[in-house]
Amino acid sequence: MRKILLPKVLDFQTYDVVFSEVSGESTESVVFDGMNLNWIDPNGMVNLLAAGSVILDKTDQTPSLILPKGQEVTSYMERMGFFQAAKGIFSTESLDEVKQESATSDVLLEVTQIMQNSDIHKVVDKVQGRAGAILTNTLGYAPNAVVQFSVVLSEVCQNIIEHAESAGWVAAQTYNWSHRLGRLVVVISVTDLGVGFRGSLSREYSNRFGKEWNDTKALEAVFVHGLTRFPDMGRGQGIQQIRKQVRKWNGMVSVRSGTSRIIDVPHWFESSSLQEGLANFPGTQINIVVPKRIQHEL
Amino acid sequence: MSSEKVINHFSIDVGMILKDLNSIPNPHLVTRTTGRDVRNAIEVKLSAIRSPALSVIDFSAIEVMDFSCADEVVARLLARFICTDRPQEAFFVLKGLLPSHLEPVVEVLERQKILAVTENGPGLLGLLGSFSSEEGKVWEFIEAKRSATKDELNTVFMEKEDQAALRHLTDQRVVFYETSGNRYRSLGSVMDGLLN
Numbered sequence: 176m177r178k179i180l181l182p183k184v185l186d187f188q189t190y191d192v193v194f195s196e197v198s199g200e201s202t203e204s205v206v207f208d209g210m211n212l213n214w215i216d217p218n219g220m221v222n223l224l225a226a227g228s229v230i231l232d233k234t235d236q237t238p239s240l241i242l243p244k245g246q247e248v249t250s251y252m253e254r255m256g257f258f259q260a261a262k263g264i265f266s267t268e269s270l271d272e273v274k275q276e277s278a279t280s281d282v283l284l285e286v287t288q289i290m291q292n293s294d295i296h297k298v299v300d301k302v303q304g305r306a307g308a309i310l311t312n313t314l315g316y317a318p319n320a321v322v323q324f325s326v327v328l329s330e331v332c333q334n335i336i337e338h339a340e341s342a343g344w345v346a347a348q349t350y351n352w353s354h355r356l357g358r359l360v361v362v363i364s365v366t367d368l369g370v371g372f373r374g375s376l377s378r379e380y381s382n383r384f385g386k387e388w389n390d391t392k393a394l395e396a397v398f399v400h401g402l403t404r405f406p407d408m409g410r411g412q413g414i415q416q417i418r419k420q421v422r423k424w425n426g427m428v429s430v431r432s433g434t435s436r437i438i439d440v441p442h443w444f445e446s447s448s449l450q451e452g453l454a455n456f457p458g459t460q461i462n463i464v465v466p467k468r469i470q471h472e473l
Numbered sequence: 474m475s476s477e478k479v480i481n482h483f484s485i486d487v488g489m490i491l492k493d494l495n496s497i498p499n500p501h502l503v504t505r506t507t508g509r510d511v512r513n514a515i516e517v518k519l520s521a522i523r524s525p526a527l528s529v530i531d532f533s534a535i536e537v538m539d540f541s542c543a544d545e546v547v548a549r550l551l552a553r554f555i556c557t558d559r560p561q562e563a564f565f566v567l568k569g570l571l572p573s574h575l576e577p578v579v580e581v582l583e584r585q586k587i588l589a590v591t592e593n594g595p596g597l598l599g600l601l602g603s604f605s606s607e608e609g610k611v612w613e614f615i616e617a618k619r620s621a622t623k624d625e626l627n628t629v630f631m632e633k634e635d636q637a638a639l640r641h642l643t644d645q646r647v648v649f650y651e652t653s654g655n656r657y658r659s660l661g662s663v664m665d666g667l668l669n
Contacts, residue, residue: 292504292506292507295503295504296499296503296507299499299501299503299537300499300501303501303536319572322536322537322571322573323573323576325501325537325539326503326537326538326539326577329503329504329537329539329541330539330540330541333504333505333539333541336504336506337505412540412541412544412580412581413540413541416540416577416580
C-alpha cells in the first residue's frame with residue numbers, strides 16, 4: 176500500500192503536491208495520510224476529492240483517508256460537507272470515525288457535487304440566502320454584490336457541465352488571511368475530472384496550433400481570448416465575465432488544467448501569471464479569491 | 474388609430490415559465506440549459522399569437538440572471554426575430570429588469586450587436602445595447618412623438634447618417650414601420666394601448 180502524505184496546509188498553493196503524487200502510473204492501493212493536516216481550504220477539500228477519485232479510477236479500490244489528529248480540522252471538514260461528499264470516494268471505515276455534526280451558519284457553501292443543471296440552481300439559491308450578510312457586512316461590498324457573486328458561481332459551475340463532460344465539486348468559504356494579506360477573503364474553488372481545456376478545444380483548435388498545441392495554449396485560448404469549442408456567437412463568455420468581475424473586486428482567478436496554470440495576479444499576491452510543467456491531472460481546477468473591500472482601493 | 478388593430482400584445486412572465494419548468498426550483502435565471510428551455514417556452518407561446526405581435530417579456534420575478542441565460546433568453550431570442558428568416562413578425566419589450574440584470578443583458582446585446590427596448594417605468598421606454606448617437610437621437614424622437622410619418626422624419630433627419638440610423642432601428646425592430654399608415658411607430662405607442 177502506498178502512502179500519500181498530505182501537507183500540513185492543504186490549499187490552493189499546496190494541492191499540486193498531492194496531484195503530483197497521484198499522477199504517477201502506480202496502480203497500488205493508496206492511503207492518504209492527513210494526520211498532520213492542520214489547515215484546509217475549499218481548494219484543499221475539492222481537490223482532495225478529485226485526487227481520491229483519480230486513485231479510485233486507477234486502482235479500482237477506494238483509497239483510505241487518515242483523518243487529521245486535530246479535532247478542529249476534522250470538525251471543520253465535516254461542517255463543510257467534505258465527508259458527505261467523500262462517501263464512495265474514500266473507504267467508509269476511514270469516514271466512520273467522523274462524528275456527524277449538524278449544519279452551522281459559518282459555512283458559505285459546503286462541498287457540493289455538480290452533475291446537472293439543477294445542482295447549479297441549488298448552489299445559487301443557497302448562496303443568495305447566505306452570502307448577503309457576509310459580502311456586505313463582513314467584506315464591505317455593496318448590496319448588489321451578492322447577485323454578482325451568485326452569477327460568478329453560476330458561470331464557474333457551468334464550466335463543469337458545459338465543457339468537462341464529467342462531474343465536479345464546488346465549495347466556498349470566508350477566511351481571515353491575517354498573515355497573508357491582513358484581511359478577510361472569500362475563497363471559491365471548483366474542480367472537475369473531465370476532459371480539461373485542452374480536451375474541450377482540441378477538435379476545433381489543435382490543427383490551427385499544430386505542434387505548439389498544449390495545455391498552455393488551450394488555457395490561453397479560453398482564459399485570454401475567450402475561445403470555445405462551440406461555433407456560435409455568444410459562447411465563451413463565462414470565464415471572461417468571471418475575470419472581469421473578480422478584477423473589479425481586486426481579486427485573483429487561477430485556472431489549472433492538465434499541466435499548466437494561468438492566473439490573473441492581483442497586486443497583493445506574488446506569482447507568475449503562467450505556471451507550466453505541473454504534474455498532469457485530469458479536468459480543470461478553478462480558484463477565486465475575493466478580498467475584503469478597502470476604501471482606498473475603490 | 475388604435476394600436477390593437479395594428480399589432481397584437483402579448484405578455485410573457487419569465488418567472489411563471491420558470492415555475493412551469495418542473496426541474497427548476499427557484500426564481501433564478503441561471504445556466505445555459507435553463508435559458509434554452511425558457512427561450513423555447515417563449516417561442517412556443519409566441520407561435521400561438523397572430524403576427525405582428527408585441528411581446529412584453531417580464532423579468533420582474535427573476536432574482537439572479539447570469540450571462541449564459543441573458544444570452545439565451547434575451548440575445549438569442551431577439552436575434553432570431555431580427556434575422557430575415559424569422560419565424561413570425563414579433564417585437565419585444567423587456568420589462569422588470571433589475572439593475573443587476575442590466576450588466577449581463579447589455580453585455581450579450583453588445584456582443585451580438587443587437588438592440589433591445591426596455592420598460593423603465595409605466596410608459597417610459599429606453600434603448601439597450603450598443604448604438605450610435607444618430608440611432609439614439611432618431612429613436613428618442615420617434616419614442617417621444619410615439620409615431621412619425623416618413624415625410625416628417627425626412628424633414629427632421631436629412632443627414633445620410635440619420636437615414637441609415639432609421640433603417641438600422643427598423644431592421645433591429647426597436648421601432649415599428651406601419652405600412653398601412655406609411656409611418657414609424659414607437660414600441661411605446663403600442664405599450665400605451667396596453668395601459669389604456
